[in-house]
Amino acid sequence: MAIMGTFRITFRILIVGILLLSGISSAQSQWFRSKDNADEMYEQAVQLTNQKNYNRAIAVAKEGLSQRPEFTDLELLLGRVYMLTGQWDLARKHVDNVLKNDEKYLDAYYYKINIEVSSKHYKSALTAVDGALKAYPNRKDLLLRKLGILDVLGYIAEGNNLADRLIRQAPRDKDIQQAYIGHHLENARRYRAQDLPSAAISSLDKVFAIDPGNLEARELMGTSDLSVHTRSTMANQISAELESNPTSYEWLMKKLNMLREDLRYAEALTVLQTIYRYHPNDGVARALERELREEAAVFYTQTDPYMLYQSILEKDPSNREALRKVIGLATSRGAYREAMTWVNAGLRREPSSTELLLLKLDLLEYERQFSEASQIAGNLLQRSPSNTDMRARYVDLKIASSRYYVSQQQNDLALRELELALEINPQDSSVLESMVNTYAAQRNYDRALETLEQQISVTNNDHLKLKQASLLTDAGRFDEAGDVLQDLINAYPDVPQYLTAFTENRLRAGNRLLQDDEYALAAQQLRAVLRRDTNNREAINYLINLYSATNELDSALYFTDLGLASYPQDREILLKRSSVLTSMGRFDEANREVRSLMDRYPYTIRYRDAYTENLLSAANQAKRINNLDGALDNYRAVLAINPKDSVAQLNIINIQMERLAYDSAQYYIQQSLQWNPNWTDIRLRRAQAYEAQRDFLRASADADTVYTQQPSVINRDYAAYLKSRTLKNQFGMHFLRSRYDYSEDKYDIATLEYIRTFKKGTIGGRINYAGRASGTGLQAETEMYYTHNPKWYSYAHLAFGNQVAFPQVRLGYSLYRTFKNESEVGLGVRYLQRDTLRSTSVLGAYSKTIGDFWVNLRGYAVWEAQDIASSFALVGRYYMNNRQDFLSTTIGLGTSPDDRSRLIQFSQLTGLLTRSVGAGYQRTFQYRTSLGINGTWISQKVGPQNFQNQYDLYISVMRRF
Numbered sequence: 001m002a003i004m005g006t007f008r009i010t011f012r013i014l015i016v017g018i019l020l021l022s023g024i025s026s027a028q029s030q031w032f033r034s035k036d037n038a039d040e041m042y043e044q045a046v047q048l049t050n051q052k053n054y055n056r057a058i059a060v061a062k063e064g065l066s067q068r069p070e071f072t073d074l075e076l077l078l079g080r081v082y083m084l085t086g087q088w089d090l091a092r093k094h095v096d097n098v099l100k101n102d103e104k105y106l107d108a109y110y111y112k113i114n115i116e117v118s119s120k121h122y123k124s125a126l127t128a129v130d131g132a133l134k135a136y137p138n139r140k141d142l143l144l145r146k147l148g149i150l151d152v153l154g155y156i157a158e159g160n161n162l163a164d165r166l167i168r169q170a171p172r173d174k175d176i177q178q179a180y181i182g183h184h185l186e187n188a189r190r191y192r193a194q195d196l197p198s199a200a201i202s203s204l205d206k207v208f209a210i211d212p213g214n215l216e217a218r219e220l221m222g223t224s225d226l227s228v229h230t231r232s233t234m235a236n237q238i239s240a241e242l243e244s245n246p247t248s249y250e251w252l253m254k255k256l257n258m259l260r261e262d263l264r265y266a267e268a269l270t271v272l273q274t275i276y277r278y279h280p281n282d283g284v285a286r287a288l289e290r291e292l293r294e295e296a297a298v299f300y301t302q303t304d305p306y307m308l309y310q311s312i313l314e315k316d317p318s319n320r321e322a323l324r325k326v327i328g329l330a331t332s333r334g335a336y337r338e339a340m341t342w343v344n345a346g347l348r349r350e351p352s353s354t355e356l357l358l359l360k361l362d363l364l365e366y367e368r369q370f371s372e373a374s375q376i377a378g379n380l381l382q383r384s385p386s387n388t389d390m391r392a393r394y395v396d397l398k399i400a401s402s403r404y405y406v407s408q409q410q411n412d413l414a415l416r417e418l419e420l421a422l423e424i425n426p427q428d429s430s431v432l433e434s435m436v437n438t439y440a441a442q443r444n445y446d447r448a449l450e451t452l453e454q455q456i457s458v459t460n461n462d463h464l465k466l467k468q469a470s471l472l473t474d475a476g477r478f479d480e481a482g483d484v485l486q487d488l489i490n491a492y493p494d495v496p497q498y499l500t501a502f503t504e505n506r507l508r509a510g511n512r513l514l515q516d517d518e519y520a521l522a523a524q525q526l527r528a529v530l531r532r533d534t535n536n537r538e539a540i541n542y543l544i545n546l547y548s549a550t551n552e553l554d555s556a557l558y559f560t561d562l563g564l565a566s567y568p569q570d571r572e573i574l575l576k577r578s579s580v581l582t583s584m585g586r587f588d589e590a591n592r593e594v595r596s597l598m599d600r601y602p603y604t605i606r607y608r609d610a611y612t613e614n615l616l617s618a619a620n621q622a623k624r625i626n627n628l629d630g631a632l633d634n635y636r637a638v639l640a641i642n643p644k645d646s647v648a649q650l651n652i653i654n655i656q657m658e659r660l661a662y663d664s665a666q667y668y669i670q671q672s673l674q675w676n677p678n679w680t681d682i683r684l685r686r687a688q689a690y691e692a693q694r695d696f697l698r699a700s701a702d703a704d705t706v707y708t709q710q711p712s713v714i715n716r717d718y719a720a721y722l723k724s725r726t727l728k729n730q731f732g733m734h735f736l737r738s739r740y741d742y743s744e745d746k747y748d749i750a751t752l753e754y755i756r757t758f759k760k761g762t763i764g765g766r767i768n769y770a771g772r773a774s775g776t777g778l779q780a781e782t783e784m785y786y787t788h789n790p791k792w793y794s795y796a797h798l799a800f801g802n803q804v805a806f807p808q809v810r811l812g813y814s815l816y817r818t819f820k821n822e823s824e825v826g827l828g829v830r831y832l833q834r835d836t837l838r839s840t841s842v843l844g845a846y847s848k849t850i851g852d853f854w855v856n857l858r859g860y861a862v863w864e865a866q867d868i869a870s871s872f873a874l875v876g877r878y879y880m881n882n883r884q885d886f887l888s889t890t891i892g893l894g895t896s897p898d899d900r901s902r903l904i905q906f907s908q909l910t911g912l913l914t915r916s917v918g919a920g921y922q923r924t925f926q927y928r929t930s931l932g933i934n935g936t937w938i939s940q941k942v943g944p945q946n947f948q949n950q951y952d953l954y955i956s957v958m959r960r961f
Helices: 002-034 036-052 054-067 072-084 090-101 106-119 122-135 139-153 156-168 172-195 196-211 215-223 231-244 249-261 265-278 284-300 304-315 320-332 336-350 354-366 370-383 390-406 411-424 431-442 443-456 460-476 478-491 496-515 520-532 537-549 553-566 570-585 587-599 605-624 627-639 646-658 660-677 680-692 697-707 713-725 900-909
Strands: 729-740 749-760 761-772 775-787 790-800 811-818 823-835 839-852 853-864 867-880 885-892 913-925 931-942 949-959
Touching: 036 054, 054 072, 072 090, 090 122, 106 122, 106 139, 139 156, 139 172, 156 172, 156 284, 172 196, 172 215, 172 320, 196 215, 196 249, 249 265, 249 284, 265 284, 304 320, 320 336, 320 354, 370 390, 370 411, 390 411, 390 431, 411 431, 411 605, 431 443, 431 460, 431 729, 443 460, 460 478, 460 496, 478 496, 496 520, 496 537, 520 537, 537 553, 537 570, 553 570, 570 587, 570 605, 570 627, 570 949, 587 605, 605 627, 605 646, 627 646, 646 660, 646 680, 660 680, 680 697, 680 713, 697 713, 775 949, 811 839, 885 931, 913 949
Parallel strands: none
Antiparallel strands: 729 749, 729 949, 749 761, 761 775, 775 790, 790 811, 811 823, 823 839, 839 853, 853 867, 867 885, 885 913, 913 931, 931 949
């Protein structure tokens, strides 16, 4: 046995060690996995891809990306693997992600193009190659790839332009020659299929120009003729056929193709429209239109003078006359960039050409590139310093350049341009004015004023003085600005412009001081405006705002009246007057003002809102003075204007609930929920109203909805409480254990309880069981609480038991009266019978709730045979957790007829001095399950110096359902 025990211990140790090691290993592997080893995974995925183990490569790449999502090389590799496995959508997704993060990733463009071509999305492939060419404009392989895609799409004209451009740029490049030949061979096949032999021969001629011995081109050339018919014979036949059958699709198409070969594109397009008219659903004709229009564009381009001179320059770049013509034609058409390209080409040959530099100067000015233009003007001015026209133009360009920089908020560059202009002409007033404006835009008012003084010394006029006053005002130097303006007014009293500037100065001063909360100084400035212009609307408005902000309502009202004297129909002033009257508590007058505005302008929402705000203010004031009827009238007036007003709805509901007018509250609650079914606060108020009306089923449904809409501890608790109030049944189990220091006997009672709730109260029954050496004690009890009305309720009790452990009969009745101050009084009787004992008691009780505390005092007068005794009990509870839980204490004097633990010994204890102290705690979970424990110590004086003690422990479990 010892060996077996040792083996078991050793085995357990090994198992624990293995588990620990596996946990450590798991933790270590998890720790290592948490590190970023994406680089190693990239190398592994590359190897797996090379080994064609694509599924494993995809898994490794995904895991690497989960560690480093921004690893573009790894994501591109994942896209490539998807491409190799034909999963085009996934491949496209990852390659697109790479290009979003890096627009210059060339390999990503290659994969993108391959994906679209392989999945036969040729238009998407064309878009992809254009995107690549935007990043790499002249890359040969991308251009050749684009040419191939254009051939697949059948975009002949675009393909021709690209092929010609490539062969022109690199005529000896073998790759380009091969692509050029392949393009035109494809065109020849397409033309041959469309019965366009002349166009096919033209394409083959271009092939022979590069490769005279090309066998494929020779084979195609042998089949590109009009068989036995001459062109004139064919034309005659087509005309005859169409004369007899003008809607023939076959002969209309032959006519169109012949006109196309003859380069008669306008007539060909007319025939195409005829085909549309007779054969509107023909897809071939629709597809042919684009090719036809592109060929026409290319053809007519060859007859354009601009293109002709351009072709001359391509062959002879030194031809000055052709260069002038090309530049002139491009400029006349508004193609300034093309003209600039040719000017720059000419300047590369003749850098010092004054003619070309002047042309470039003009073009730069047309393009509003003033800085570059001014540099060229400066160079030309250095060549001819005495050229006054060029000097003036240089200055003008510098001013224009500075304005551009100012518009781009590059004020330093703007000032540099103006400084360069001043070097040419230090006294130029336009340059100085621009510098003043630029400094002002920078809010560098000191430099602006300094430069303005310089300008005034050059050109002294009153306009500059007015500008000086404006700058001083902007700088916040209002008094200095006022002095300058006063001098102007004194010199020119009849010039309204100066009076207006003076008023503006004072208004701005007042506004600035208002912003700085310097109300007294602001009022001085604004009153100064009114002394010169008593009708100045802006000053009046500022003063109304000022005195409203400082709560000087009489002054604010005075200026509203002053404003209305000059502007009796001014809506802003009327609205402000209403606001002032509201602040003064003169709600009826305020409402009349706004009501008149609302009646005159019924579709102006702000007047309706202002009227509503006044009514709400009046209602709130009425509530403060407890004039609830007046408050309700105003709130109802608000709802008459705007039935959806939530403030009015909520306040009416609150007032009605405070008045216990739940039916009226429910009416407005229903109206509110019709407008806004998800208004949680109102639904909560409805639950509270239903609770007050004791309609717990509806209250519980609303509380559940509130908790669903706004999950919170408070809402959950309230929903649980109301749910519990809908439960009608309660089952309980109780256990009482009593011990004595004067006896070895045990006295325990076990109880099963059932309680049923009904509309007026509760009724319940109990079965008490007590095991004794002399037998089994049983007792059946029933009790009821019955509510007569909100003020009165009754308690009744009836019990019958055998004589082993319980009295034979117990009866009790109490009547209680409740008061609004959360107190109640009660009066009752008790009757007990055991063997020959008959006991009758009278009960008096008083209880009071104070916050979370509840106190109950009970007194009993007991008549037993010829003896009279009394007892008292004081019970206190402290409630917690929304009154679900409580702590209790009990102090007793004497033996109470309601004390269950001592009723079996009631006759022996009636005359004894008995004192008791108890404490307990009850905890309720979700208002359904309650657990309670209570302990009591009872001391009984049985002789002059003799006491005996009893110890009770009471445990209870109750569940509502």
